[in-house]
Amino acid sequence: MREFGYQRASDVAGAVALLGADPDTRFLGGGTNLVDLMKTGVERPARLVDIRELPLGEIESTADGGLRIGATVTNGDLAAHPEVRRRYPALAQAVLAGASGQLRNMATVGGNLLQRTRCGYFTDVTKPCNKRLPGSGCPAVTGDHHNHAILGASENCVAVHPSDMAVALTAFDAVVHYETADGPGESPLGEFYLPVGDTPHRETALPPGALITGVTLPPAPVAAHSRYRKVRERASYAFAIGSVAAALDVRDGVVHDVRLALGAVASRPWRAGAAERVLAGAPATTDSWTAAADAELAAARPLPHNGYKVTLMRNLMVAELTRLAEEAAR
């Protein structure tokens, strides 16, 4: 590991000032991803600014009935919070589906959004990777890609975003708030992650030197009727091979409101907008769920070894919408 300087920030402005515009400096939150990547040489910062003690550890209701979640709230505290569990149960379920109890107690909301892909070529510094070393190539396209993207990928990168939390946040139209030396800014999570194109190394719309200060969730009554379902290669403590965050409000047998987002299928949490459009005002029937899933997956471009994901995601969407509709009917 490269040697590095260490500073602890006590306020947001100070943290932003300490980082400056230095591309060799990183903010340190829980460290569960950054420290791991530093050990393997994927990340080689010259300086860390520790932000864990910043006053960003609260979850508060907003005036409009939503929630504001501070950037240094741990995954553990987020999933345990009564208002998260009551108003956005799929978010609590998504967080609980990720990592282990130990890691959830360390990892933070801000860090979760900025965690890096677990693509084996990205994490192995002896291999080419356009995300880690722009222009070096993408061995995954012809190599091991059984858990890679089926949506929104490019020939330059087929890695998937690893977060469960961000899938639920995307379904609920979360907004990312950040601070820069020039003042605060915000970005809807749906626009926060950049398209892959030919710049897979550019992952987010976060300005250089910006510090994520928190995430807001707008009020969404439909979110009280939501679920997160994750499929993985073992029963617990593994990254998803596919996941769905779904919320459904059925009135008089017709879809009144619906939210759908997919995980482990793209370089970013994938909002299933095409499926949502099919479902708007549609009868709450299996035919509707199937038509919606097919509409979303029409854009899927699977690779030779991950075609199973198209079937998996179709089944997942139909199953979760079916279950939510059954719960609504009770």
Add this chain to the structure above:
Amino acid sequence: MSALATRKKLLMALSTSSVITLKINGEKHTLPVDHRTTLLDALRERLDLTGTKKGCDQGQCGACTVLLDGRRGVACLQLAVAAEGREITTVEGLADGERLHPVQQAFLDLDGFQCGYCTPGQICSAIGAIEEHAAGWPSAVTDDVRPEAGPPPLSADEIRERMSGNLCRCGAYNSIVQAVARAAGAASGTDPVPGASVHGVTDSKETVA
């Protein structure tokens, strides 16, 4: 900020090492560390607290689990310099004199181990898991996470999920689940949880032997 604090910050910015004070098991230890030192390596290599074990060293096996401010975490991904100011509890700090912590006693009574290498991490993790459950935290196998649903019973499935961050290559999982169930039952004053006796193995090893 005082001039001294400002100067200290600037020096730390330039330096790649610091003199830090760690509070471990109620005792303060002051030592110089290269910033690259993890809490795990500081405990084992610098402070002779070798109860905490190094397994994968990348946050995947749980052998290095300790309690940080009372919550379980992995020491291999925790930089020592960033642990300054926190209350660190290792397996060495659990017993009350000669009297073992109830979770330690339960692991001993129910054979919650074979080779013992993962055990300190299992025990620290179990203490954290039992407290998280007692505080009403749901898990990934909790059917209804809404607070109105109330806390889930600590079934074998709940224990397995909550302990999934601790690997045991000997495969002592059945006994570990029983030990956690018994310790949790003792902590809450209730009987061991139904369902924690798995695969026909009864709760008490003594009666089996």
